[in-house]
Amino acid sequence: MEQPVVGLVVHPSKNVQESVTTLQRWNSSGAGRLIARRIDAARIDGSIDVVEDDEFTATVDLVVALGGDGTMLGAMRLVAKRPVPVLGVNYGNVGFLVEIEPPELEAALERLSAGEYQLEPHHALEAVLSWSGAKTEYLAFNDLTVIRRPGAGQVSADLSVGGFGYGYYRADAIVAATPAGSTAYNYAAGGPVLSPALSGSVVTPVAPMAGIDRAVVLAARERYRFEIAEGTRSAAMEVDGLVVGEVATGAQIDLRLRKDAGSVVRLDAERHGRTGRLKLSLLDLPVRPDQLVELIPSDLRQKLRRDVEDQKARRDTEE
Numbered sequence: 001m002e003q004p005v006v007g008l009v010v011h012p013s014k015n016v017q018e019s020v021t022t023l024q025r026w027n028s029s030g031a032g033r034l035i036a037r038r039i040d041a042a043r044i045d046g047s048i049d050v051v052e053d054d055e056f057t058a059t060v061d062l063v064v065a066l067g068g069d070g071t072m073l074g075a076m077r078l079v080a081k082r083p084v085p086v087l088g089v090n091y092g093n094v095g096f097l098v099e100i101e102p103p104e105l106e107a108a109l110e111r112l113s114a115g116e117y118q119l120e121p122h123h124a125l126e127a128v129l130s131w132s133g134a135k136t137e138y139l140a141f142n143d144l145t146v147i148r149r150p151g152a153g154q155v156s157a158d159l160s161v162g163g164f165g166y167g168y169y170r171a172d173a174i175v176a177a178t179p180a181g182s183t184a185y186n187y188a189a190g191g192p193v194l195s196p197a198l199s200g201s202v203v204t205p206v207a208p209m210a211g212i213d214r215a216v217v218l219a220a221r222e223r224y225r226f227e228i229a230e231g232t233r234s235a236a237m238e239v240d241g242l243v244v245g246e247v248a249t250g251a252q253i254d255l256r257l258r259k260d261a262g263s264v265v266r267l268d269a270e271r272h273g274r275t276g277r278l279k280l281s282l283l284d285l286p287v288r289p290d291q292l293v294e295l296i297p298s299d300l301r302q303k304l305r306r307d308v309e310d311q312k313a314r315r316d317t318e319e
Contacts, residue, residue: 141262
């Protein structure tokens with residue numbers, strides 16, 4: 001990737017100055033051009049060109065997202081019309097999507113310039129909300145959720161697939177997730193983890209009271225609909241964890257999978273996959289100490305081994 005235009009997306013509140021400084025040095029080196037959105041101008045200093053969103057999305061060759069998975073998902077939605085690659089730098093907590101830590105960013109930029117990376121495609125759910133005579137479109141890379149508001153009763157919805165009735169839900173929430181998003185709310189609700197190689201989606205009820213009480217896995221070609229049924233007084237609709245609106249009885253949500261809607265930079269896909277599997281284990285299953293060690297980047301593991309060997313050699317000498 002020779003002299004790319006790199007777009008910077010930053011978390012709205014976390015201190016990401018370490019990585020901003022690294023990117024400013026890269027920008028000054030002449031290896032490429034760094035730009036940021038005007039909305040983020042207050043989070044960076046004046047040495048980075050600031051542009052409007054339309055110019056940002058039309059110009060960038062690569063986006064660097066400084067934050068957690070939420071920041072990275074926002075960056076992917078931002079450039080979904082022309083899905084340029086997104087590199088995530090972890091300033092979050094669990095971080096299933098982000099791959100590198102802030103100290104690794106400088107080396108990552110060098111590898112990008114040398115072409116030493118892979119691109120990982122990501123599917124998304126296209127959703128159209130029809131309610132009160134209006135239609136609104138959304139794109140969810142992780143999941144779309146209809147969730148009860150406290151004190152407003154439960155969510156009741158009919159599911160149809162390809163125009164045919166499939167059953168109904170009465171639950172605290174209904175989650176429709178992509179394969180990548182299956183490790184998020186869907187997983188927490190007891191739904192299955194879908195392989196990233198699978199083109200499809202999964203619908204899982206949260207705390208079901210009646211109707212469908214298991215996860216339903218749907219193929220990529222299948223279009224489906226939630227018809228918000230009688231008894232749903234007020235429910236929130238979330239896209240990738242962000243509340244985007246309210247629904248109630250009579251609303252319709254049409255969904256379909258858009259394949260390869262986003263692109264993520266992977267510098268070490270094997271390490272990232274192994275780390276992701278271990279993070280799932282940390283959330284649910286006991287993990288052996290030797291498996292925890294695999295979460296540490298390989299260069300740090302090698303340094304730790306050398307330090308341990310040096311300490312052992314010193315002890316042996318003293319004895």
